[in-house]
Amino acid sequence: xxxxxxxxxxxxxxxxxxxxxxxxxxxxxxxxxxxxxxxxxxxxxxxxxxxxxxxxxxxxxxxxxxxxxxxxxxxxxxxxxxxxxxxxxxxxxxxxxxxxxxxxxxxxxxxxxxxxxxxxxxxxxxxxxxxxxxxxxxxxxxxxxxxxxxxxxxxxxxxxxxxxxxxxxxxxxxxxxxxxxxxxxxxxxxxxxxxxxxxxxxxxxxxxxxxxxxxxxxxxxxxxxxxxxxxxxxxxxxxxxxxxxxxxxxxxxxxxxxxxxxxxxxxxxxxxxxxxxxxxxxxxxxxxxxxxxxxxxxxxxxxxxxxxxxxxxxxxxxxxxxxxxxxxxxxxxxxxxxxxxxxxxxxxxxxxxxxxxxxxxxxxxxxxxxxxxxxxxxxxxxxxxxxxxxxxxxxxxxxxxxxxxxxxxxxxxxxxxxxx
Amino acid sequence: xxxxxxxxxxxxxxxxxxxxxxxxxxxxxxxxxxxxxxxxxxxxxxxxxxxxxxxxxxxxxxxxxxxxxxxxxxxxxxxxxxxxxxxxxxxxxxxxxxxxxxxxxxxxxxxxxxxxxxxxxxxxxxxxxxxxxxxxxxxxxxxxxxxxxxxxxxxxxxxxxxxxxxxxxxxxxxxxxxxxxxxxxx
Numbered sequence: 001x002x003x004x005x006x007x008x009x010x011x012x013x014x015x016x017x018x019x020x021x022x023x024x025x026x027x028x029x030x031x032x033x034x035x036x037x038x039x040x041x042x043x044x045x046x047x048x049x050x051x052x053x054x055x056x057x058x059x060x061x062x063x064x065x066x067x068x069x070x071x072x073x074x075x076x077x078x079x080x081x082x083x084x085x086x087x088x089x090x091x092x093x094x095x096x097x098x099x100x101x102x103x104x105x106x107x108x109x110x111x112x113x114x115x116x117x118x119x120x121x122x123x124x125x126x127x128x129x130x131x132x133x134x135x136x137x138x139x140x141x142x143x144x145x146x147x148x149x150x151x152x153x154x155x156x157x158x159x160x161x162x163x164x165x166x167x168x169x170x171x172x173x174x175x176x177x178x179x180x181x182x183x184x185x186x187x188x189x190x191x192x193x194x195x196x197x198x199x200x201x202x203x204x205x206x207x208x209x210x211x212x213x214x215x216x217x218x219x220x221x222x223x224x225x226x227x228x229x230x231x232x233x234x235x236x237x238x239x240x241x242x243x244x245x246x247x248x249x250x251x252x253x254x255x256x257x258x259x260x261x262x263x264x265x266x267x268x269x270x271x272x273x274x275x276x277x278x279x280x281x282x283x284x285x286x287x288x289x290x291x292x293x294x295x296x297x298x299x300x301x302x303x304x305x306x307x308x309x310x311x312x313x314x315x316x317x318x319x320x321x322x323x324x325x326x327x328x329x330x331x332x333x334x335x336x337x338x339x340x341x342x343x344x345x346x347x348x349x350x351x352x353x354x355x356x357x358x359x360x361x362x363x364x365x366x367x368x369x370x371x372x373x374x375x376x377x378x379x380x381x382x383x384x385x386x387x388x389x390x391x392x393x394x395x396x397x398x399x400x401x402x403x404x405x406x407x408x409x410x411x412x413x414x415x416x417x418x419x420x
Numbered sequence: 421x422x423x424x425x426x427x428x429x430x431x432x433x434x435x436x437x438x439x440x441x442x443x444x445x446x447x448x449x450x451x452x453x454x455x456x457x458x459x460x461x462x463x464x465x466x467x468x469x470x471x472x473x474x475x476x477x478x479x480x481x482x483x484x485x486x487x488x489x490x491x492x493x494x495x496x497x498x499x500x501x502x503x504x505x506x507x508x509x510x511x512x513x514x515x516x517x518x519x520x521x522x523x524x525x526x527x528x529x530x531x532x533x534x535x536x537x538x539x540x541x542x543x544x545x546x547x548x549x550x551x552x553x554x555x556x557x558x559x560x561x562x563x564x565x566x567x568x569x570x571x572x573x574x575x576x577x578x579x580x581x582x583x584x585x586x587x588x589x590x591x592x593x594x595x596x597x598x599x600x601x602x603x604x605x606x
Binding site for chain 2: 385
């Protein structure tokens with residue numbers, strides 16, 4: 001039976017916004033699984049009765065079998081609303097029907113993913129049967145090109161463990177303006193450069209368990225170095241997105257004497273959903289640890305609480321750096337490397353507090369507070385002549401944190417923080 | 421010796437605090453640093469890189485509305501040289517801050533334009549490619565571009581550093597030639 005679902009979007013800011021809206025799981029909005037996602041259409045309903053077909057993208061971030069469908073679309077000129085998402089200011093309808101072809105409407109031509117099965121061997125489309133060892137995401141001439149290594153040592157002579165790190169971030173605007181666009185090493189190449197590598201996860205025991213928290217190294221121990229596999233890769237009109245899946249992690253919980261069985265061992269995977277949007281100078285990342293579940297619960301959105309430890313290594317000469325971080329809002333930071341009117345920022349924002357931030361001339365380390373589903377933005381602002389005085393906090397605080405994480409445009413009812 | 425040259429050469433002072441201890445004369449220190457600076461830029465590979473970057477920036481100047489790109493490329497080229505040889509970077513930056521006229525300027529910008537001026541003056545480059553007229557014209561384009569914005573630091577700081585604006589290029593036209601001849605006759 002055909003369905004028609006109204007999606008109401010709320011803008012929590014006191015100004016009009018045009019931005020992406022993500023619905024984590026279409027099932028939460030009671031959208032029935034369609035036989036074919038290509039047979040869906042999304043229409044903007046403007047006040048006054050006019051309608052406009054809108055491009056959208058459906059992703060399966062945990063793989064098609066897991067059943068989750070994430071819907072992403074762009075809400076243009078969304079009128080200002082209530083800061084607490086109390087009422088919507090834009091309406092869309094999602095229904096079954098032939099969707100207009102948005103493939104040639106601009107954005108898809110700038111979004112791209114290359115899948116590398118060996119150094120210099122790449123395929124534009126993802127073949128799940130091919131062992132992908134690295135992915136390069138592009139989001140257009142005003143954005144970034146980011147290469148993520150899924151394996152620890154892409155080459156036999158690789159000097160360090162690159163597993164899960166962004167090993168190259170090309171900033172297109174900086175490249176055009178200065179001739180040097182590599183964010184991680186703009187002056188001279190550094191083979192060790194890498195950004196946003198997860199080095200460790202911590203899992204906490206249940207409150208009554210008398211044991212220390214479990215530390216799980218993501219870089220390996222005793223000579224064994226784990227890697228990631230590609231669980232999803234998709235380029236559509238809205239974003240280029242990949243999901244990196246870690247090797248199995250064993251986590252045990254002692255439920256006794258309150259629950260049965262008294263000991264529960266879970267085999268889990270860390271999922272890192274990495275997305276790039278057209279022309280944005282950042283990439284977003286979602287971190288979720290999901291247990292392997294079989295049977296009727298297989299599609300339930302279950303996740304474990306953990307702490308994530310990040311590390312980055314920069315190939316910079318010893319230039320002065322400024323750290324923008326406020327203990328009042330410890331959810332973001334920016335490290336600025338400045339020299340002669342050129343300011344390169346390395347910024348991170350999350351919907352969790354950032355703790356234990358350590359910044360040296362070549363390394364940045366931090367960790368996230370205990371949480372379930374982290375959403376993060378890795379942002380690389382750049383300023384040069386003739387820009388005015390540098391606002392250390394503005395981009396990471398406003399663009400990355402406020403607009404993407406604290407108060408994004410949201411579909412109602414809010415499902416983001418719903419308990420499982 | 422102009423201050424901009426002195427600052428550039430100071431960068432190559434690997435032991436800035438040992439000068440007094442070894443009782444090296446000021447003249448000897450200058451010669452040593454000049455030699456080291458020349459050796460650094462005299463490396464053919466390095467010189468080619470610098471020349472190519474300046475050429476590319478000059479090409480940007482010639483493109484419509486691309487002055488901002490060219491200025492930033494030049495600044496990056498000069499910064500790269502400074503940062504690839506940072507033996508006495510901190511000391512040189514501190515020295516800049518001690519100079520009255522320069523102390524409220526960003527010392528990294530002062531140092532970078534000093535190095536850039538040194539580079540576009542082209543006295544350091546003995547390679548044949550550097551004496552080609554087309555390259556010299558390109559360097560002149562860069563100089564004029566930076567002259568137009570007072571080398572980002574203003575007239576006073578330029579004077580203190582010894583940065584001199586290049587004379588405007590005369591267009592080759594009959595009118596100008598005639599005018600010059602008339603001036604000559606007077």
